[in-house]
Each structure stands twice: as C-alpha cells, then as structure tokens.
Amino acid sequence: MEPTVTADKPFCLIADLHVAFHGRPVLKAIDLSLDSGGITVLLGPSGSGKTTLLRALNRLNEDFPGHLRSGRIQLRLAGELQEIHQPEISVTALRRQVGMVFQTPNVLPTSIQRNLLLPLKLVTDLDREEREARIEEVLREVHLWSEVKERLKESATILSGGQQQRLCLARTLALKPHYLLLDEPTASLDFKTSRAIEDLLLELQENYRIIAVSHSLRQARKIAGRIIVMKDGEIVHQLDREGIACPETLPQLLEELF
Amino acid sequence: MEPTVTADKPFCLIADLHVAFHGRPVLKAIDLSLDSGGITVLLGPSGSGKTTLLRALNRLNEDFPGHLRSGRIQLRLAGELQEIHQPEISVTALRRQVGMVFQTPNVLPTSIQRNLLLPLKLVTDLDREEREARIEEVLREVHLWSEVKERLKESATILSGGQQQRLCLARTLALKPHYLLLDEPTASLDFKTSRAIEDLLLELQENYRIIAVSHSLRQARKIAGRIIVMKDGEIVHQLDREGIACPETLPQLLEELF
Amino acid sequence: GELERFSGLQGKIDIAGGTAHIPVMNDAARAIMTANPDIVITVAGGGSGVGVQKVGEGLVEIGNSGRSVSAAEMEKYPTLKSFAFAVDGVTPVINPSNTVSGLTAVQIQDIFAGKITNWSQVGGADAEIHIYNRDEASGTRSVFWKKCLNKIAIVETANVVPSNGAMKTAVANDPQAIGYTSIGHVDASVKAVVLDGVAPTQENAINGSYPVVRKLYMNTNGEPAPLVQAFIDYVMGADGATSIAQHGFIPIK
C-alpha cells in the first residue's frame, strides 16, 4: 500500500500536551494542528524540547524513566484520525507507521547490510530478494551506495559520522512508514550531501508526512512547508509558506526570540 | 603554565602520512604544515577522512582494530617540534596536550558533574574547590551553566543532543590542553548557540591551537584562519586568509570539487 | 575410672577413614576432650581406603577401616598396625511392606545375580525386584559379597548407593527393594530378612549362628604414641564397649 498525502485535511492534532521527566516539565501546553502538505520543520534553541516533541508522536518518550504525559495526540492512521494513546493502538504498530531517525546515529553493532536487512525482516514480509533490492534502493537514495557497496558485510560502527547518519535514515526509509520524524537529519553532513538529502526529502513529501528538526535557516527555508519555533518547551511561533517566503520575517523573528 | 601560540613558526608538520584500516586506505599521502595563528578548519564530503586526520594527531587511530600508518607527524610540544610517534613520547601525555571533542557526543553514563570532575581529578592536581570553580567556568563558557546548574547531580545521558555536545566540549576545555581537535563542535546546536561557541573559539585561539571540522561554509568563513579541503583521503586544496576573505573563491571551489 | 589414663597427657589426635566408626569415635572424643581440654581430637570420614592411605602417609594418627588392610596396602605401608575393636553384622533388608520375611542364601544369590527378577518367584507379590548394592570401596559390601553372596557376579543393572544411610533411605522408600546394611543401622523403617532361618540379631552374631559378620579396625602407622595408645585402650575398654553396643555393634574384648 503506497501512502498518499492528501492535503488540507489535518493529519496531526495535538491538544494541550504536557510532558515531564522526573517532575520537571519539558513540554508545556502544546497545541498543534498540522494539515497541508509540505514538510514541517521544528526550530528552536538547544534544549527547547524539539526532540521530546518528536518522540511524543511515536510514544518513544514512554521508554524513558520518569516520564509523565497529559493531553491528546491524534494522528491519521489508516485513513482516519486516531488518538494514539488509546489502548486499542499497539505501540509497535504505531511506531511502524511513524518512523524516526535519531539525532545521534544509532547503528546496531553488526554489519552494514544487517543493519538494514534485520529490521526489514522483522517488520515486513518481503522475501530475500525484495529485501536486497530495497536495501540498494534506499542506500542509493541517501547517497551512500557508492561508499559502502563493497563493504556491506563490514561492521557499521566503523563508518564515519555522516555515513552512519545516512545509514540510519536509509534504515527508516526502507521500512516505508507513513510518517517520518527526522531529528537533524543533515547535522553532520557536508553541504553537498545535505542538499541531496534535502532534495530527497522534497521528493518524499509527496508520499510521506515529514516532520523534521533543523538548525539551519537555509535548510528550513528550502524544505519547509511550515515552520514551528519552540522555546522552553512551548511553541512560540508558527510560520506558513508565505511567512517563510518573505526574506526578512524569519531571521528577524528568530533574532527576537532567542 | 599558560600555553601561548606564537605565530609564524610551524606547530604541526605532517609528511607523507598514510592511514589504512584493514588494508583499505583512508588517508593518502597527506602533507601539511600549519604555522600561523588562527583556527584551521577542515572541510570535505562525508567519509573523506577528516575525522581520521584529526585522530591521527592524537594517535587515537591506534585504538581501532586493523589500523596501519606510515609517515611522520610533528607537533610543537613543550616548545619544540617533536615527532609524535617516537618511542620516548608517551601516548597518554600526548593526548593530554592534544584534546579532542568527538563528532557524536559520548558522555559518561553518570552525573553531569562527575563527567567533568572525574577527568579533572585524574589528570590535574587541582584541589576540590579549584575543580568545582573550573567546572563552573567551562560550563559558562559553553553556555550550558544556566541550563544544568540546578541538576548537576542528574545523569548526563538524559541531556538533549546539543547539551551533550556542549558538555563534551566543556569536558575537554576543563583540562586546558594545548591543542584542541574539534570534530563538528556545533553540528547539533541552534545558530544562536553556534555563534556563541564560534565566538568562544575565536577567543580561545589566542591560547590554544585549534583544528576543527565543519560542514558550514558560513562558520568556516567566520572562524577560519586557514581552510583545508579534503576529498577521498587527500588534501585537495588549502586556502589562507585572503582566499577565505574573497566572497567568490570558496563556494566556487567547493562547487567544483564535490 | 576409664578417663584417668589421660590425665597429664596432651596433644592432638586426627582420626579419619571408615564411616561406620564415626559415632563411636565421636563418643570417645567427646568424653576425653571434656575430661581433659588439653587434648584435641578430630574425627573425619572418607571411607576405609582413605583411612588406610591417610594413616600410611602420616596425615592422621589413626586411620579406620571396615576391613583388614589389603596385601597391596601392606606392601606400600609395611609399618601399619591394626587394632580390631568391634564386630558388625551385615543383613539383607527389604521394605517393611514386603510380605516376604525369610530367604535362603541361594535365593539371595540368585536375586543378586539377576536370575530371580520378580518377588512372586520367592513367595511375594507380583512385582519387579529392585536391587540396591554398595560401591566396591564399601567394607559392608565386601563382607556381604564374600559371606552371603559367595562371590558371585552381581548383576550390572543393580543400583549402587554410597552409604549405609542412603541404603536405608532407598529401601525404606521403595516397596520392591532389596539391599543389605549393617545390623547397627536396622530400625523400623526397613525389615531385616531372616537368612536361612537365622534372624540377624546381635545375639546370633555373637554366638556365631549368624555368619555374615566383619570386624571394625583402628590402624596406626608403627607403634602408637602414648596418647594414641591411651585412646585405643579407652575405646577398647569398658566405656568404649558401652558406646559400641549402643551404636549397634558388638565390642571385642
């Protein structure tokens, strides 16, 4: 089933979301409705809760000790808006549809190939050949194929920082989730590769609903259909396409806020 | 002893350096002489060997399996240029003078405070109060103090990505090495914090010899006294202050190369 | 009385070897050490072979054995001296619930040789016979094999248990069992088999009508030192005899 993004219907509704760890609030009263097409980019100072907000969407915060949440999150799953915390929703199934790439690359301590094959094997029911074809496809997409095609059997932990980051992106893409949560997907990539990934994301926005954290204004401008600015655990500003297009608004705004 | 950087004398000489892992060459025939003041910035595509070059300077490559090296590296230690591979040089002492901050933050799985105190205790002979004063000082320098001052005893692993990166930078600064090897020190920092760190580095260049990897052209322009461009394990270009200052050269060059 | 011979003596006696001896040794040690705190006596087990070896090597002052010292051992340790101090009878035992009460020596031999395999063949219920044997190191086995089984080859499927206590436990719990044990160990939990019409009791062992008996020995390496001699004398004296009888053995004067 190829997911298609239909515009103008909200696919993500967050109402009064509070998240705290060990009693310290990290997200405060987040209200958000994401509807139109385009990539949503989260901006904000370090420690402002961007990662935590992403993790709230696939319920990964629950895996950390001391986590406490209140509020509702609805995502469009199988065509309908559904509350993700309702007991009928299986966390595992949710996370299969809501893929996430972490800020720091977290490769499995095994071979490059296995890093991709294993999740495919565990999560999808592709046969061996399909899996291998899929691997090559995603590795090409993230521009890693030429660098690793001769050493697929070597350990992934010896890859360079940027290579690991692209590997993790490939791993998530291979599973073809409906949502993509990307936590600084190009942080340690050179600008050439960064641009290629940005182009890839722009292509992918046709089929995936993408929410990305970024620290680069240039990047945000280029890919964002909507920008959300966070500070101290709150959403302090939202910009739509017009706001982004205007060359002054964004830098001004950020200068003010930070 | 406060190290002072004297200009116009080379402090780092690399001659015909080859590095390979498991027989695959990663650095090829590197020749380099760094002399004047200012920060040296390494640019280059992902996987081009920047990290490996940094690691060569504090002999950290030796800690990875399958490592093979030929060629000479000389650093100015205790006032004199010395070959770092000669048997009289203790690796440990070398690494104390050549501090490194990794690309992916690697905090100790213990409290924030202990992350800083433990190395200080082991490496320096400061007393307790001096150590605590030093901690506060470096945490302020990297703009982390206000965010963590109330939770110094909490685990460092729960910090956000950018916070961890600043913590690692602080940990190295606290030891006051003579050299600073920084592998993308601002990769996951917002631009405001990035700028503050850049300013910090510009200040530090008075007292430290700094070699940094960066992916941001803007950043390289701002801080670099010299830019070294790498590709496929080789140094393909070097730019000095004039080259950097000229607004066209750099983008053009990079566009060509990549 | 008996304990006076220890007055003025001091030192230590280490004792090891046959396990059947231990209760008697403990009684003696306890009485002697209470009367004269300068004397330290320790008592260990290990089995007859260990007893002989340890005393031969000089590791202990007294090594106990439930059989006489073998020719091979005598050759290795020519200075060993043995003191027999008690007689112990060995009796076949069965589970108290078994209706059989008496067997002939030939029947027992056939059972242990594997020729009779069902209790119905010797007048009991229709049930498989479970044979329990002791290990080769056992003095009990040695005497039973010589004097009751007439040195036949014991069937290999027989279970082997490592001690008199384990034999009692096994037979007490298994209604189809047959085994053998020292008369001293027989109590209500097992039934001693009347052998060729002679009941296995202490009286019958003393008067010689019950044939399956052995001696218990204390062995020393060369002439015993005064303290050790005093200990041996004490065990073989009146107090010792009481304790020996109390534990089910027959004292030798």
Next chain:
Amino acid sequence: MNRLVTLLIRGWSWFSVLLFCSALASLLWFLLRHGVPTLGLELFFGDAPVGKAILGQVRVWDALWPACVGTLLLVLLAALMALPLGIAAGIYLACFAAPRFRQIMSLSVELLAGTPSIIMGLFGFALILFLRKTFFPAANTSLLLAAGCLALLILPYLIFTTRAALDSLPAGLKMIGPGLGLSHLETVFHILLPAAGRGIIGGVILALGRAAEDTAVIMLTGVIANAGLPHGLLGKFEALPFRIYFLAAEYQSQAQLDSAYGTALVLLCLTGLLYCSAFLLHKTLEWRWNRQ
C-alpha cells in the same frame, strides 16, 4: 507467521518461569516442612551454653555453630584468593591482552570451568602428598588448602563475567578516556570498570554462592565432621554443606536426618546473607560512582 513466532516466544517465557517457580516452590516447601521444626538454639549449640560457645570457650558437639563459622571463614578465604585474581585476569583479558594470548586464555579458562569440583579436591589432596614428600613434611589438609581449591573452582566464573561485562560496553564509552588523555589504565579503572560494575557483581555473587555450597572439593581437602571451631588456617574445620552430606549419608536416627534439613535451611540463610552484603556493596559502589 510473525504473530506465531511472537506468541511462541512469549508463551515459552511464561512457561519457563511457571515451571521454574513450581519446581522451586516444591523444593522449598519440602525443605521448610522438614527443616523449620528443627530450628532452634539447640540445632546450633547442642547442649553447650550459648555465650561461651560463641566465644569458643566451650566445645560444641553435634550442632551447627562450628560449621557455620567454618563455612563463613572458608568462603571469605576463598573469595580473598579468587576475587583479586579472577577479576584482574578478566580485566587483563578484556582490556590489555594481545589477541593470541586472549584466545589461549579463554580456552583454558573454559577448561577450568568445565573441570569437575571433585577433581579440584583430588588435586589438592595430591598436592599435599607431594608437599609432604618434598618441601614441607608437616603439610596437611587444612582450611587454607580447602579455600585454595575452592578458589580454583570459582576462578573461571569471575574471569568469565568480568571479561564479558567489559567487552560489552558501548564503543563510545571506550573512546572517552583516550580522547581526554587518560592513560589506558585510568580509562580502565575509572571509566570502564565502574560502568561494568553491575555485570561483575553478578559474577561475584555466583562465585560466592558456589563457594558456600560446594561439598566435593572440601571433602578431600580438610573438612571433617567433628573439628569444633577452626584452629587457625592450618587446622581442620567443619562446614555446613559437608555436615548436610554427612548427616544425609550416615544418619542413624530420624532426628539426625531432620537436623540435616535444618542445616540446609541455615546454609540457605547464610548464602542469602552473603548476597545481601554483595548487593549492598554494589549499591554503595554505584552511589559513589554517581555522587562523588
């Protein structure tokens, strides 16, 4: 298909736990039923006055006190010998050894782990005979020898777990020390070891339990049924597991058999105590690691 595997695994893990618990429960129930009625001062001290017996002024007969002291001393001594050796060897293997040496060592440690305890006992016994004939004619089986042989027995457990705990630390952690200019030794002792502490403590607990319960080794190397409190390192001693074995094999009356269960319960409590102290130690270490 996927669902089936998932269900099977989950089912199997529940099944294992239930089976294990019921087996353990029946074992404990049996032990308690027979052992609890025998518990009391008399089990420990016989008819000797308690105070004097504890101080060692009066010899205790037919009771547990000397065996308790003997076992405690034995475990302490064995731990004293094996812990430094085993943990040091494990650290060396994980962090220092050349690959060649590592391989050979791993194999020999595995061999040692597979050596039956009774052979360790035989070894100790033969060693004494050898010493008597050569250097020390007065050598004899003793508390020291038994502890030494027990140390051999638990050594591989310590080496294995120490090495495994260090080996499986994440790679990023291993780079912290070198990156900061800590010496390899400092890295190992101040960063890697504390981080691996939990795994190592697991091995220590296993080893202590093993040392407290083994019978076959000490049987041949110096334990006896009736020694009183141990007379120094070179004296004979009593131990709880041997006492259980002895009573179980040579009991003369039902009362003696029952007291074997009482002894087993006591031994159980003793090892429980050992665990608690190991656990506390672990907690203290962790606390100090986190809070200076």
Next chain:
Amino acid sequence: MLNRNSGKRDFTAGGRLTSPAGRIHFPGELLLRSAALFSALIIFALFGFLAYFSLPLFIEGRLGELFSLHWRPFQGQFGILPMIVGTLLLALSALALAYPLGLGICLFIHGLGPALLARPLLLLVQGMTGIPTVVYGFVSVFLLVPLLRNLFAHGSGFSLLAALLTLALLILPTIVLLIHSQLGQVVPALRLTATALGIARERELLYISLPASSYGLLAAAILGFGRAVGDTLIALMVAGNAARIPDSAFDSIRTLTAHIALVVSTDSQSTTYQSLFAGGLILFLTTAAINLLLHRIKSRACPSGDGS
C-alpha cells in the same frame, strides 16, 4: 577491543612527554598480566597432575582396559566407558533442558513478562544459586524418585531421568544469571533503536539483543555444561550408579564424578585408583573438545568477531 592493535604502549610517570632513560612500566599492568598468566598456569598444572597420575595406565598400555564396557574391579575389568557415556548423556540432556528454560526466564526478565515481576524473579534466581547441591539431591530422593517410580511403573526411580531433572534445576540459575548479566549490558543501548523501528520486544530480544550478547550466551552454555559435568552429589544420590550404558531414560546410570566419589575411598595403589585419574583426564579432555567445538561454531557464526 581496546588497544589490541596499538603496538607498544607505555605509561610514563606524570605528565612528562619524554623520559630519557629507562621507561617506567606501570606496575598495574604487570600485576594484571601475572594474574592472567597465573590463572592460565593453573590449568596446565591441573592437566599435568591428571596426566601424571594416569600415566602408568598409558605407559603400560592398559588403556584398552579402560575403554571396555565392564566395570568389575574384582575380576580385573576396569572399563569406564559406561561412565563416560553416562556423564555425557546426563550433562547434555540436562543442558538441553535447562538452557531453553533459562533463556525463557531471561527473556521474561528482560521485557516479555510484567516489569513488576522481573526484579523479584531475578532475586529468586540469584538466591537459588545458594541452595546446596546436596539439598537438591536429598529432596529429589524423597520427592522425585518415588514420583517417577509410581508414574512409570518401570525401574526403581533412580534413573537418568531423575538425575537430569534435578540437575537441570541446579544449573538453571547459572545459565539465567550469565545470560542476564550480558543482556543487562546490551539491551538498554539497543532497545531504543529497535523499538523506534517498530520492532516488537520479542523480536528485538531474539534477533538483536541476544545475538549482540553472544559471548554471554556461550559463557552460559559452557559454564552450565561444566556445572552439569562436574556435579558429583546429584548423580551420586539419584542416578542409581549402575555401571552400564542405559537402555532408556528410566535406567540407572553412573557418571564419572559419581564414580570417582565411589571409588576414591578404595586402596590407593590399585589400577582401580589409577583409572580414576584417567577418568578425570577424560572428563577434562571431553570439556576441552566441546569448548573447541563451540568456539568453531561461534567464529563461523560471526566471522568479523567484532561489534560486541
């Protein structure tokens, strides 16, 4: 993993870069190395000792006697083949029973069971290592053996089956704790990755965490097997000790260790006694062979040998 290829490393005192004459080797490493060497030496000492004592049998070429089927010392037959077979049968079957159970318990502790039960269960298992072997033996003599006798109406209950059930319970905690201590290190780092990919807990454990703790899995198997082979008292008390190769699980068997315990108290100079050491040597060699085999399997399974 660390520093294995770093060639020469030195530990110069203080922060000095150079030390002209005579580098000071830090004594710590030397200490560690001697500890490791000493541990290795012990093995060779043990081996030498076993070899020395069984030497007469080899020299006099009476080895054939050992490898016969009959143990009848009074008739001069010293075959220990039945004991070798018994040992292997018992240890392998006990391991085959206990290992999957142990794994199941570990998985339960690491996320398949309710988190509330995990900790108590772990404590229970840890506590269990303190139950003396002799107690297992004794309880099964009174509980398990009569049960088996009545259930199957064949044999006396003292049998391979009884011994293997008891032994499996004995080695279970060893297996659980060893696997657990490895999983405990590996799981937290990998769990987040796996769970974010939408991989269910069961599969994460099975396909990611367990393979990543392969050394612990191997150690558990080896130590578990070692414990099973080396156990003396359980076999002695409940296996029946008949010195013959069993026809079924209900038959009585004798292990080498029980054999040693039974024979050790006979006269010390006889062939009987020497055959003990030969038995010990064979036990030793058996474990060696099995270890080598496991190593082979492991190195074939993950050739890079890295990433743990």
